[in-house]
Amino acid sequence: MKKKISVLALFSLLFIFSCATIALDATSLQESAQLNDAAGKPYMVVGSFKVNDKAGWALGLIPANKPAGDNHGYFAEFLQTQIAKFGGDAVINLRVREQHNFGDILIILVTGGLYVTRTVTVSGDVIKYN
Numbered sequence: 001m002k003k004k005i006s007v008l009a010l011f012s013l014l015f016i017f018s019c020a021t022i023a024l025d026a027t028s029l030q031e032s033a034q035l036n037d038a039a040g041k042p043y044m045v046v047g048s049f050k051v052n053d054k055a056g057w058a059l060g061l062i063p064a065n066k067p068a069g070d071n072h073g074y075f076a077e078f079l080q081t082q083i084a085k086f087g088g089d090a091v092i093n094l095r096v097r098e099q100h101n102f103g104d105i106l107i108i109l110v111t112g113g114l115y116v117t118r119t120v121t122v123s124g125d126v127i128k129y130n
Contacts, residue, residue, distance in 0.1 A: 043127040047086030050123035051078075055098075057116045064115070078122070088126035097121040 056065040079091050097120070100108075104117045 042130040043089075043092075044130060045092075045125045046088045046128045047082075047126045048124070049082045049085075049126065050121065053120050053122070055118045055120050059114060065117075079124075082124070083126055086126040086128075088128045090127050090129070091124045092127055094124040095122070 054065055056063075058064050079094075083089070083091060098118050099121075100117075101119050104119060107115060107117050
């Protein structure tokens with residue numbers, strides 16, 4: 001019974017330390033950002049972007065490296081930069097993908113879960129209203 005409790009406690013700790021959240025918040029964005037193409041008025045796509053970034057957490061809780069989607073202010077700035085880069089008015093078809101690739105899993109295994117990495121991809125289309 002004591003061994004089962006020890007194993008359960010170990011797995012509970014590993015679960016707690018391996019959890020992380022990437023929060024996306026574009027509420028401070030002056031321009032429009034939508035997850036689909038429902039822009040509401042006629043538009044023209046003037047450019048597309050796709051950025052891969054690494055996110056890392058020590059102990060699964062302490063951010064060591066934040067991608068575009070992990071810092072509220074930075075995410076809004078990132079989207080505004082993309083809009084300005086293409087001379088657009090808004091972002092549509094916004095996609096955020098978080099995944100563990102082989103390198104991420106290898107880092108987690110080598111560090112025993114003390115350092116957790118993920119690859120985050122942010123992509124979308126910049127539009128200009130007609």
